[in-house]
Amino acid sequence: MAIARPFLIALALVIFVLSNIVFFMWAEFKISGRVADRLGPMETGRFHGWAQPLADILKFLNKEDIIPANADKLIFRVAPFVGFIPVVMVLAAIPYTNKIFVRDFDIAVFFVIALSSFTFVSMVMGGWASGNKYSLLGAFRAAGMLLSYELPLGLAIAGVVMLSATLSLIGIVQHQTVWNIVLQPIGFLVFMVAMQAELQRSPFDLAVAESELVAGYSVEYSGMRYAMFQLGEFFGLWALASMAVLLFLGGWHGPYLPGIVWFFIKFYGIFLFLAFSRVSVPRVRPDQLMDLGWKILLPSALVNIVITATLIVLVPHYQLPLAISEFAILIGALYLMRRVLK
Amino acid sequence: MSGQLLAFWALSFVILSGALYIVTTKNIMHAVFMHLLTMSMIAAIYGLLHADFMAAMQVLIYAGAVTAMVVFALMLTKSQSRPDGAGMAVDNQQRGASFLTAAGFLAVVIYVLVPQKWAVKETAPIVKSDVAAMGAIIFKSYILPFEIISVILLAALIGVIVLARKED
Amino acid sequence: MIPLQYYIIMSAILFTIGIYGVLARRNAILVLLSVEIMFNAVNINFMAFSAYITPATMIGQIYTIFAVASGAAEIGIGLAIILLIYRGRETVNVDEVNMLKW
Numbered sequence: 329m330a331i332a333r334p335f336l337i338a339l340a341l342v343i344f345v346l347s348n349i350v351f352f353m354w355a356e357f358k359i360s361g362r363v364a365d366r367l368g369p370m371e372t373g374r375f376h377g378w379a380q381p382l383a384d385i386l387k388f389l390n391k392e393d394i395i396p397a398n399a400d401k402l403i404f405r406v407a408p409f410v411g412f413i414p415v416v417m418v419l420a421a422i423p424y425t426n427k428i429f430v431r432d433f434d435i436a437v438f439f440v441i442a443l444s445s446f447t448f449v450s451m452v453m454g455g456w457a458s459g460n461k462y463s464l465l466g467a468f469r470a471a472g473m474l475l476s477y478e479l480p481l482g483l484a485i486a487g488v489v490m491l492s493a494t495l496s497l498i499g500i501v502q503h504q505t506v507w508n509i510v511l512q513p514i515g516f517l518v519f520m521v522a523m524q525a526e527l528q529r530s531p532f533d534l535a536v537a538e539s540e541l542v543a544g545y546s547v548e549y550s551g552m553r554y555a556m557f558q559l560g561e562f563f564g565l566w567a568l569a570s571m572a573v574l575l576f577l578g579g580w581h582g583p584y585l586p587g588i589v590w591f592f593i594k595f596y597g598i599f600l601f602l603a604f605s606r607v608s609v610p611r612v613r614p615d616q617l618m619d620l621g622w623k624i625l626l627p628s629a630l631v632n633i634v635i636t637a638t639l640i641v642l643v644p645h646y647q648l649p650l651a652i653s654e655f656a657i658l659i660g661a662l663y664l665m666r667r668v669l670k
Numbered sequence: 671m672s673g674q675l676l677a678f679w680a681l682s683f684v685i686l687s688g689a690l691y692i693v694t695t696k697n698i699m700h701a702v703f704m705h706l707l708t709m710s711m712i713a714a715i716y717g718l719l720h721a722d723f724m725a726a727m728q729v730l731i732y733a734g735a736v737t738a739m740v741v742f743a744l745m746l747t748k749s750q751s752r753p754d755g756a757g758m759a760v761d762n763q764q765r766g767a768s769f770l771t772a773a774g775f776l777a778v779v780i781y782v783l784v785p786q787k788w789a790v791k792e793t794a795p796i797v798k799s800d801v802a803a804m805g806a807i808i809f810k811s812y813i814l815p816f817e818i819i820s821v822i823l824l825a826a827l828i829g830v831i832v833l834a835r836k837e838d
Numbered sequence: 839m840i841p842l843q844y845y846i847i848m849s850a851i852l853f854t855i856g857i858y859g860v861l862a863r864r865n866a867i868l869v870l871l872s873v874e875i876m877f878n879a880v881n882i883n884f885m886a887f888s889a890y891i892t893p894a895t896m897i898g899q900i901y902t903i904f905a906v907a908s909g910a911a912e913i914g915i916g917l918a919i920i921l922l923i924y925r926g927r928e929t930v931n932v933d934e935v936n937m938l939k940w
Contacts, residue, residue, distance in 0.1 A: 403703060434801050435722050442726040445734030449706060452741055456699060468745065475738055495801055678840050682848045689852055689875050693859030698868060705871050712878050718840075719889040721899055731906055736874065736913055743867060743917040747924040760865045762933050768861030776854040780847065788842050790890045804896055812900055819907045826911035833918035 341419055341430065349562040353381035356603050363607040391551035398459030399548065407457060408549070408556035411450025414443040415563040422570045423498050425580040425587035436497040437489060440571060441482055444526065447564065448474040454557070455545035466544025469534055469614060476621040477525035477532075483629035484519040487512050487636045488575045497571075501579030509576045510651050513658050514632040516576045518625050520601070523568045525621070527561060530606035534614060569598040631657065677718060684711045696760055698744060706737050723801050845886035853879035866920045866930045870913060877909045 354369075357380060361368025373379025395404055421436040423429030433439050448471055455467020489495060491511060492503035509516045525532040546557050573579060573594040580587030582594075612620065635653055639646040688708035692701045709732035716725040808816055856879060859872025881902045888898025924930055 400699070403700070433722070435726055438723065438726045438730075442730040442734070445730055449703075449733060449737055452738075453703060456741075471738060471741070475734075478734065493802075672839075675840055678844060682844075686848070686851055686855070689855040689859075692868075692871055692875065693855055693863065698865060701868060701871060705874065708875070709878065712882060715845075715882060716885055719845075719885050721885055721889065724885060724899055724902060727903070727906065731910055732874075732878075735910060739914060739917050740867060740871065743920060746921055747867070747930045748928075760868060761862050762864040765862045768858050771861060772854045772858040775857055776850060779850045779853075783846050783850065784843060788887075788891060790842055791893055804899065807896055808900055808903070815904055819904050823907060823911055826915055830914045830918040833915070834921050 337430065338420075342416065345419060345563065345566055349559070349566065350381045350385075352562060352565070352599065353384070354378055355599075356606070357381070359600075359603045360607045363604070385555065388551055388555035393551040393553060394548075396459060396548050400457040400459065403453050403457035404548075405553075407450050407454035408553040408560070409450075410453060411447050412556045412560045412563070414446035415560050415567065418443050418567040419563070421497065422567065423501070423574070423579075424570075424591050426498055426502065428588060429498065432496055432498050435495045437485055437495045437500070437571075437575075440567060441478070441485070444564065444567070445474075445478065447526075447560070450557075450560070451545045454549065458545070458548035460548050463545050463547045466547070470528065470545060472614075473525055473528075473532065473534070473617060473621075476618060477522045477625070480518050480621065480625035480629045481522040481526060483626070483633060484512075484515040484522065485571075485575060487515040487629075487632045490633070490636055490640060497574050497579075501574055501581065504578045504581060506647055506651075507576065507578035507581070509578075511647060511654065512576065512632065512636070513651075513654050514628050515636075516572075517658070518629045518632070519572060519576065521620070522625060523572065524602065524605065525617070527565050527568060527602075529565075529602060531609040531612055532617065534611055534617065565599075565602065569595055569602070572598050628661070674718065678715075681711050681714050681718070684708070685715070698760065702737060702740050702744065705740070706733055709733065709736075723804060842886060842890045845882060849879040849882040849886070852876075852882070864931045864933055866923070866932050866935075867917075869932060870916045870920070873916075874909070874913060877905070877912075881905055 354377070358368040358376070369377025369380035371377055372383050395401060418440050420430045421433050421439050423432065423436075451470040451474075452467045455463040455465075455470070458464075488500060488508050491508065492500045494500060494503070524530075546554055549557060573591060577594045577598075579594075580591045582590035585593075632654070635657070636650065639650045639653070643649050685708050688704050688711065691704045692708065695701050695704070710729060713725040713728035713732075716722075716728055853876050856872045856874075856876030859875065860869055863869045863872060884898040884902045884905065886898075888896055888902075892898065920930055923935055927935065929935070
């Protein structure tokens, strides 16, 4: 029994996350439908099409696993696993409350960032091994994008890590008497934008842009392997949205309700934000993407780090000055940007 | 045989056979992806040595950064050799001599190292990974090397941009 | 507990494989990958010694951080040079880049 325990915990965790992901899929169908003035799925499972994602998954499982003649067979087969397994491993590092967690890693933040770099590799592997021009183009768009946005993502987190002086996610949450979103508004904005790019979601989905590249790196994939790429994206969403909650929104802290409820309220808030930004913002062009990453997000993240570090060192009670200066700079920068863009 | 030892044997097997594959395969892209696997397994070896931070760093740098750079470089250049082995060989004519050199080196190293008695601490390597202590050591005792390495990285960054950009 | 010798021998074999790759490969990118293998063999050594002999001061780990950083710089510059050679000479084979003679 003692040997089976870790496996049972892992199984329970994955089933819990998977059932949430099924709900995500349904919610996204419904939200994007409503925003486009449609109803979304209504038939499957009678009540507002609740079983549509399950039906989709079953469809994927039943489809034939086609491997193109031109493909590099081995790498083509392995690629989805290379992306999927590390993203599932990330779940081990995410705490939900200070009681409910799998393991309190010393380096949890770093662990999550490091494992998420496998996503890029799986895309390049899949795109290259398919032996298809569209796949290769999609893979390289994805590669360029993930590389340029990993940097601002990491630097936005660095501000939080400096404030709490630990890399453990539980430690970071326990340190937040004031939520970090108040102390680090610039970092939070950078994180939210870079997160959508890392997840390849709609304003930044040019690697799988249907209208240009058919389906990017996953053109040639079908059945299970295609579903694995998609599921990997949803697991990534789970990981990064939880990171946003834990790093910036105070994790399980909140009045009256128990911690776990607060965690999921915040989590679904982030999810709603992602779902709405997906349907309301048009896709960016590759050059705009690079401009945004390197000319706006990276300098903002660096400014955030410099302000945070300076105030932590120079001012004993740095919280109020930090919040004021960050908000002042943020509002000033947004105002300037509006003037320039007009 | 303890679990740790078993893990060590398995990891060593994957690392060494992966490395052998990298230096012998005809398909360059396969070599790059095998390099990724080998480096991730080396990260697992660091995990076995209770150096979690270094394991994560190994994955981040070798899986993320180095693989990306090598793949981009591969796509920007054209090799005269084909993946199926046709065209020009990826190896040169000195395979025999290289093998002898390498084998000689290995023989000497093993001859010198194996009889050595190392002053192994009895507690090792059960010491838990401790990032805070490591940070303190770096920023107190090794602050000068740290600054120098950042200057080197900056110099490398600028140098790479200057080298790789097209003259207009 | 795994004996320290195991790590040393393993990294020695890894280093040897790297040497073979550097000497026998013609494609510059493969040479660079072999150099990376050698680098990592050395790092394994540092890490093992750090864990077994100086666990408290972590000298080996800190040395490895610096080694990895300079290794990253090295592979970046190496690839940039390869790109430059390719632009000028249309080849990535190191034995065709023989303008500089002794």
